[in-house]
Amino acid sequence: MVTDNDRVIWPDIAIPPGELLAETIEAKNLSQSELARRMDRPIQVINEIIKGKRSITPETAIQLERVLGTPAYVWINLEKNYEYNKARLVDLKELEKQIPWLDSFPYRCMAELGWVRSTGDKVERVKELLSFFGVTSFEELKCFWEVAYRRSYAKRPSPEALAAWLRRGEIEAHGIDVAGFDEKKLKEALAAFRELTRKPAREFSLVLRSLCASCGIALVFIPHLPKTYAHGATRWLAPDKALVQLSVRYRYDDIFWFSFFHEAGHIIRHGKKRVFVEINESNKSDEEMEADRFARDTLIPPDEFRLFTSCGRMFSKAAVVEFACRIEVAPSIVVGRLQHEGLIPHTHLNALRTQFTIK
Numbered sequence: 001m002v003t004d005n006d007r008v009i010w011p012d013i014a015i016p017p018g019e020l021l022a023e024t025i026e027a028k029n030l031s032q033s034e035l036a037r038r039m040d041r042p043i044q045v046i047n048e049i050i051k052g053k054r055s056i057t058p059e060t061a062i063q064l065e066r067v068l069g070t071p072a073y074v075w076i077n078l079e080k081n082y083e084y085n086k087a088r089l090v091d092l093k094e095l096e097k098q099i100p101w102l103d104s105f106p107y108r109c110m111a112e113l114g115w116v117r118s119t120g121d122k123v124e125r126v127k128e129l130l131s132f133f134g135v136t137s138f139e140e141l142k143c144f145w146e147v148a149y150r151r152s153y154a155k156r157p158s159p160e161a162l163a164a165w166l167r168r169g170e171i172e173a174h175g176i177d178v179a180g181f182d183e184k185k186l187k188e189a190l191a192a193f194r195e196l197t198r199k200p201a202r203e204f205s206l207v208l209r210s211l212c213a214s215c216g217i218a219l220v221f222i223p224h225l226p227k228t229y230a231h232g233a234t235r236w237l238a239p240d241k242a243l244v245q246l247s248v249r250y251r252y253d254d255i256f257w258f259s260f261f262h263e264a265g266h267i268i269r270h271g272k273k274r275v276f277v278e279i280n281e282s283n284k285s286d287e288e289m290e291a292d293r294f295a296r297d298t299l300i301p302p303d304e305f306r307l308f309t310s311c312g313r314m315f316s317k318a319a320v321v322e323f324a325c326r327i328e329v330a331p332s333i334v335v336g337r338l339q340h341e342g343l344i345p346h347t348h349l350n351a352l353r354t355q356f357t358i359k
Helices: 018-027 032-039 043-050 058-068 072-097 099-104 107-112 122-133 138-149 159-174 183-196 201-215 253-269 286-299 302-309 317-327 331-340
Strands: 217-221 230-238 241-246 276-279
Touching (some): 018 043, 018 058, 058 072, 072 099, 099 159, 107 122, 122 138, 122 159, 159 217, 159 241, 183 201, 201 217, 230 253, 241 253, 253 276, 253 286, 253 331, 276 286, 286 331
Parallel strands (some): 217 241
Antiparallel strands (some): 230 241, 230 276
């Protein structure tokens, strides 16, 4: 016996309602031929119903009620439950075939985050995952896996974990109301986004989401899953609704903001058909390099950066803070850029970089 999520107990075999019909006419000392005569139906029909080869239709159920006294709805419900249980048992066998896939998904982590129900039953885990993804087979997730396989990464992400991370972003984004996408408004908002880099996470997160929504972007923060290695992702849920999701994987503000502006670059510069996932790559595509340049130059204007770095000075804390204040970004943005360019060691000025958590 199996109990489903509605606490209904289903037998391990599908029992046709014809079995109850056979017991009922036997208890009333009726033969199949006599029942057929009283119902004005061919005896072959009665025999096929009893053997489970023919369904009890509503018309037949009404006739059985008149002849046997058992309410028509009883026969109808028995037939409905029999057909459902047959389909359920077939589906169960198909679910069992997909159990080997479970080892590829970070199920325990997903359960801890509340994305799926915690259960040790393998078939239930398969059902939970398929419902989470909104598919009937894991084979249908190949569109997500192509994101993980199509490029060369410093660390190869798990296609299944990455698919789960992307799907969670999609689920949360569907619950966010946004205005119709407006590219002009997004470009105008870039200055406001830069100003937010100077505020702590508890102050900027809601404002950032609101600004994005006003431009037609659903911004979501999705905790990273093991072996995803993703900083952020961009895709379009509809022609007028973009999705940007960030993992806050390293929790440093300069990396967070670079990832955000990188995704904004994809929205402004690239089409609406592709899924872009920001992962450390050994060979970046043209689009990823262009998004990097967009983030770099939007956060720190090229002319300003050249002027700041052309004096051959030592980059002191005071100099970095003064420069960041002048161009109106967080000092950590400048530190991250200097470290990335190799102008200072990665161990230098890290006190200006801030770690935070976004819930």
